[in-house]
Amino acid sequence: MKNENLYNYILGIADNSLILGQRMGELCGHGPSLETDIACTNISLDLFGQVRSYFQYAGKIAGDGRTEDDIAMLRKEREYKNVLLVEQPNTNFAYSIGRQFLFDVYHLAFLEQLQKSTDLTLSAIANKCIKEVSYHERFSSDWVKRFGDGTEESKAKMQEAINDLWTYTDELFHQTEADKAMVAEGIGVDVTKLKEAYYKNVGELLEESTLEIPESKWFQKGGKNGVHTEHLGYLLSDLQYMQRAYPNMEW
């Protein structure tokens, strides 16, 4: 492939939305209230919409006829490039909110920069996505505040989720080979530069929510290079089920 770095770079961005969208989609019909149910479904819907834009573009770049669905549903588990954070399960609603929040703060800052990409398609996609993602970030931040400063039970649950998910935050700022190549070409975002502001913003919101900022400096990584947690395989067996069981058909 001529533009392999660009292709891989797009997949690295889109896989986060794909896997997180799938996780949020699991909640549909089972939310704690009708309003939150609608909001979570809406976030999932936005993320899958973004995925389609990215993968349609990636398909064009690959130039061998592969479709958005081939890219989304017919790769092997080691070929998914999402960060470990987004594949973490919906243990309870505090985990779903915590995962969303820790990703949204990053996602928003990332898209702000991607808007400046010299690749006009990526910049246009970022421009469209940023409106949606600022809503996601508001939604998840509001719930972190409600839980942190709500009842004793909600505070404990939220703190536990943040503590457990914290270990996956550092990976957001790791660079892959494709990242480095794309940054050099002015197409990609230098994620290492987003780190400081990220921890500052997250820290402030946690403080406002009367939650503690985890002190642990032990972080997990691997997702960006296809080394995932055990959770991803099960998520993929749902995501890929129809394409695997009924190959080469149109739906």
Next chain:
Amino acid sequence: MSEAQIKSLEKQFDERIARDEKIEPKDWMPEKYRKTHIRQMSQHAHSEIVGMLPEGNWITRAPSLRRKVALLAKVQDEAGHGLYLYSATETLGISREEMYEQLHTGKAKYSSIFNYPTITWADMGAIGWLVDGAAIINQVPLCNTSYGPYARAMIRVCKEESFHQRQGFEIMMKLANGTPEQKEMAQDALNRWWWPSLMMLGPTDDVSVHTEQSMKWKLKRKSNDDLRQQFIDQTVPQAELIGLTIPDPDLKWNEEKGMYDFGEINWDEFWQVVKGHGPMNKERMKARVGAWEEGTWVRDAAMAYAEKKRNRKEKRVV
């Protein structure tokens, strides 16, 4: 209020409905009118919410991104319908919590069709095409019902439902025109959903208990049997168009009557499911009650946070 006064109010009330005037929340209404509307409207809202489950079951496994997005949007629409139907019902003086309580304890019903399982992707097509198709036939007349908030909610619901129905039919059409395996999947779904869809339009007129009063209040404008006939006459040509066979050996066009004759409906099955013994009744209720109970701490936190915020604001003002 004296009996004579009530009689006179009732007379005026009936006259307003006869003149096609809308009844609004603050207007006087007979107690029976209020109760009947609470029953029917909350049942309708519950059906939307429980109805999210069989389709939600396929969100993670939708066969393409396009279908996944459409399915998510559809289930989200249903949640939205539930939301404004609950709100419309609240105007009659019952809270959403009370309505949930009635659903969770089995006091309130929801559409029995959602007690059938969705076991293949084709069921997403069959539900959209047949179940939403039957729902529209039931609901379009309600856009002109006498209670204002219900009528207005139904106008919006019906618009979205007809979009869902076309979407469902399109899923079926794609399958029916696909590989032999896909066509078989579509036919199998039609076989399983056809009869429950006919039952969805309610018991036959001779045993239907609520019809007469509901007709007067425009809560119902056609009888169950007429609605069922309309559904069959409308759906059979659609099945023919995409080359699927309606699973009824007695189905035959009756030239004289200008409508289809159809076979005997298994009403024993209908009553079994209505009484709580369908294939998925227990699971559906478990999912709803489970979501509500697991959500208690979430709702409590939201209340506590709002309360704290209010107190802080008041302190600042002082």
